[in-house]
Every structure is written in C-alpha cells, then in structure tokens.
Amino acid sequence: MLWKDKYELGVSIVDEQHKELFQRVDEFMRTLRSSASWDEKVLHVNETLEFMKGYVVEHFRDEEEYQQKIGYPGYEAHKKIHTDMVNYVLQVSAEYESSGFNEQLMQQFGGKLLAWLINHVAAEDQRIANYAIEQGVTGVDC
Amino acid sequence: MTASLYEPFLEATRNVFQLMLDLSDISDQPAEEFVCDDELDISIGVVGDLVGEVIYRFPHTTSLGMVNIMSGMEMSSVDDFVTSAISEIANIISGNVLTMLAGNNLNCDILPPALRKPNDSLEYTLRTACCISTSIGNVFLDIRLNQA
Ligand SMILES: [Fe+2]
Numbered sequence: 001m002l003w004k005d006k007y008e009l010g011v012s013i014v015d016e017q018h019k020e021l022f023q024r025v026d027e028f029m030r031t032l033r034s035s036a037s038w039d040e041k042v043l044h045v046n047e048t049l050e051f052m053k054g055y056v057v058e059h060f061r062d063e064e065e066y067q068q069k070i071g072y073p074g075y076e077a078h079k080k081i082h083t084d085m086v087n088y089v090l091q092v093s094a095e096y097e098s099s100g101f102n103e104q105l106m107q108q109f110g111g112k113l114l115a116w117l118i119n120h121v122a123a124e125d126q127r128i129a130n131y132a133i134e135q136g137v138t139g140v141d142c
Numbered sequence: 143m144t145a146s147l148y149e150p151f152l153e154a155t156r157n158v159f160q161l162m163l164d165l166s167d168i169s170d171q172p173a174e175e176f177v178c179d180d181e182l183d184i185s186i187g188v189v190g191d192l193v194g195e196v197i198y199r200f201p202h203t204t205s206l207g208m209v210n211i212m213s214g215m216e217m218s219s220v221d222d223f224v225t226s227a228i229s230e231i232a233n234i235i236s237g238n239v240l241t242m243l244a245g246n247n248l249n250c251d252i253l254p255p256a257l258r259k260p261n262d263s264l265e266y267t268l269r270t271a272c273c274i275s276t277s278i279g280n281v282f283l284d285i286r287l288n289q290a
Contacts, residue, residue, distance in 0.1 A: 001214055002214045107222035107223040111224060112229070114230075116230055118212055119161070
C-alpha cells in the first residue's frame with residue numbers, strides 16, 4: 001500500500017498519522033498475503049492486526065478532534081463513517097476469534113480494508129482539507 | 143431516464159478510478175464490446191425511489207490489475223482478498239452514484255455487495271448496459287432498475 005502525496009491534507013499531525021496508518025495496514029497486508037501457510041503465519045497476522053487496529057481507533061479520534069477544532073460542518077457525518085468502520089472491525093475481529101482464526105474471514109477483511117482506506121483518505125478526508133483551505137485555517141494543528 | 147441513469151454511473155466510475163487507481167484514460171464503449179470468459183460479477187441492490195440492482199462485471203485481469211495498483215503487491219488469482227476489495231469498489235462507486243441521484247431528487251439506498259449473476263426472469267423498465275474501458279482492462283455495467 002503506497003502512500004501518495006495527493007493524500008496529504010496539509011495538516012501535519014493528521015498527515016503523519018495517515019502515513020503511519022498506511023504503514024501499519026501495509027505491514028498487516030504483507031503478512032496476510034505472504035506465501036507462508038496459514039498455520040505458519042497466523043500468529044504474525046494476529047500481531048500485526050492488533051497493532052493496526054489500535055492505531056485506527058486512536059487516529060479516528062484525533063482526526064475527529066481536529067475537525068471539531070476547525071468547525072468542520074461535515075463532522076457528524078464523518079464521525080458516523082468512522083464509527084461504522086470501527087464497529088465493522090470489532091464485529092469481524094469477534095467473529096474471527098470465535099472461529100478459531102479462520103483465514104477466509106481475514107482475507108475478506110483485508111481486501112475490504114484496503115479499498116475502504118484508500119477511498120476514505122483520498123476522498124472523504126480531502127473534504128476536510130478543502131474546508132480548511134476555504135476557511136483559511138490550514139495552520140490549525142490538532 | 144435511461145440515459146440520465148447511465149451518466150452518473152459512468153461519471154462515478156471515472157472519478158473512483160482516477161482517485162483510487164490514478165487511471166484517467168477511461169472511455170465508454172457499446173456494451174457489445176464486452177467479451178470475457180472469466181469474470182467476477184458483483185451485484186449491488188438498490189431500494190428507494192428506484193428498485194432493482196446494478197451488476198458490475200470485472201474480468202479477472204481487470205480485478206487483478208486494480209488490486210495490484212491499490213496494494214502495491216502482485217496478486218495472482220481472484221481469491222477472497224481480491225473479491226472483497228473489488229466488491230468494496232463496486233460499493234464505493236454505487237455510493238457516489240446515490241449522492242448524484244439525490245441531487246436530482248431521486249432518493250435511494252444500496253444493499254451490501256453480493257456475488258451473483260443477474261436474475262433474468264425479472265422485468266425492468268430502466269435497463270441499460272455499458273462497457274467502460276481503461277488501460278488495465280474493461281468493466282461492464284448492467285443497470286436493471288424500476289421506478290418505485
Ligand atoms: Fe477520516
């Protein structure tokens with residue numbers, strides 16, 4: 001998963017977090033997609049999954065705080081998108097654990113996360129940046 | 143009405159391919175241009191002012207090309223990971239279409255992506271198909287809707 005400059009919002013703390021998020025998701029995906037057998041890699045998959053999940057929650061919270069700080073009018077709608085994603089992640093994780101770490105569930109989760117995250121950062125989060133530029137508040141960091 | 147439905151789908155597909163895959167050379171072709179033996183069919187159900195489904199057909203080479211670009215990893219087969227990533231893209235394109243339709247006072251919702259071939263026994267008054275061609279392959283859209 002490659003970071004692209006066009007994803008940058010121009011808000012350094014959010015941009016740094018997005019880069020970190022891409023790195024953690026990338027690490028999770030490379031483990032998930034490695035050629036090792038599921039038995040061989042499942043422990044490492046679970047580790048990188050946990051490492052990535054914790055960061056998603058932390059980052060969403062910080063980004064929401066930033067939106068509030070600049071008075072972003074789409075805050076409620078954006079927060080709902082975040083909450084829905086967190087709920088989806090929690091639901092899949094619970095199902096994954098109770099299945100005894102079923103590979104198919106994790107492969108499906110990985111694929112959706114990949115497309116979801118790129119669209120979220122490239123489209124939804126850009127609206128925040130557009131607003132900040134319009135309002136001339138790009139200098140406000142969270 | 144059929145023509146005005148086709149436009150938002152084309153436009154949304156173009157936007158998503160540009161934004162997520164950095165592919166900008168996208169053109170639409172007559173539906174007859176679509177020839178393919180192995181494909182992934184993703185159906186997105188529509189409810190609200192319009193009712194029915196939109197089927198996105200991705201030839202395997204297109205699906206693999208798309209996921210390669212997104213992940214930066216070489217994918218060799220259309221497995222659970224690839225299918226799920228492509229389903230999410232069909233979901234994202236459809237979501238963007240809904241926003242455009244809502245601007246024209248058509249309020250609809252979409253259902254989660256499902257892997258299935260179309261149900262040919264149903265009749266639709268708004269029926270159109272098109273083939274979207276990109277540098278990594280074609281995508282075929284089959285729109286089957288009725289006004290509620
Ligand atoms: Fe966000």
